[in-house]
Amino acid sequence: MATLTASYVGLRPKSKSxxxxxxxxxxxxxxxxxxxxxxxxxxxxxRYRVDTDDxxxxxxxxxxxxxxxxxxxxxxxxxxxxxxxxxKLAEGHNAPxxxxxxxxxxxxxARNTRALEEQGWMVLRYWETDIHKDAAGIAADVVVHVHxxxxxxx
Numbered sequence: 001m002a003t004l005t006a007s008y009v010g011l012r013p014k015s016k017s018x019x020x021x022x023x024x025x026x027x028x029x030x031x032x033x034x035x036x037x038x039x040x041x042x043x044x045x046x047r048y049r050v051d052t053d054d055x056x057x058x059x060x061x062x063x064x065x066x067x068x069x070x071x072x073x074x075x076x077x078x079x080x081x082x083x084x085x086x087x088k089l090a091e092g093h094n095a096p097x098x099x100x101x102x103x104x105x106x107x108x109x110a111r112n113t114r115a116l117e118e119q120g121w122m123v124l125r126y127w128e129t130d131i132h133k134d135a136a137g138i139a140a141d142v143v144v145h146v147h148x149x150x151x152x153x154x
Contacts, residue, residue, distance in 0.1 A: 033072045033128035034060050040139035046146060055121070057112030061142075066150035069116050070142060071109075071125045079106040080127050122149060 029051045038061060041048060048070075049062040059069035079085055079102045089098040113123045122145060126138050 029060070031072065031074070031128070033074070033131040036135045037061065037070070037072055037126070037131050037138060040135040041142060043136075044139045044143050046139075046143060056115035056119075057109070059116075059123075063146050063150070066122075066146045067120055068122045068124065068142070068146050068149060071123070072128060072131055073109070073125055074128050077102070077105055078109055078127075079103065080129070082106055 038048070038050070041061065046063070049064060050060070052059060052062045055062065055069060057069075057071065060072045061070040062068070063070075073080070076085075082103070085102060086099050089095060089102060092098065109125070113125070116123050124142060124145060131138055
């Protein structure tokens with residue numbers, strides 16, 4: 001992915017209260033889409049680990065035996081439809097900060113995916129909107145990948 005901006009380091013949110021509000025509204029774990037997906041994964045009979053901090057990017061759901069890492073990416077923070085998102089952000093308040101912030105997030109996601117894959121992990125990323133629309137279908141997709149990498153023993 002081409003770098004759209006250098007970095008948001010040195011750029012700041014418009015105010016301290018804006019920064020606090022942005023941090024507060026962006027949960028790091030147990031988001032609604034994560035909970036919905038985890039419930040569907042449990043219903044599908046999978047056991048997993050949550051929020052493991054010893055892997056790059058701190059995946060939301062981890063299947064250690066199969067070496068499968070699952071991320072539930074928020075549409076805004078992780079830059080779904082990045083070009084359209086950047087165009088919209090460029091028209092808003094404090095545009096340089098927000099364009100750089102979201103672009104840098106997408107670049108970090110790509111680095112973390114590469115790092116996990118280099119360590120032999122399969123990385124699955126799903127958008128929050130897709131999870132809310134069809135959690136059971138996404139869980140079925142995860143089941144297929146987990147079983148491909150670690151077949152069930154009977």
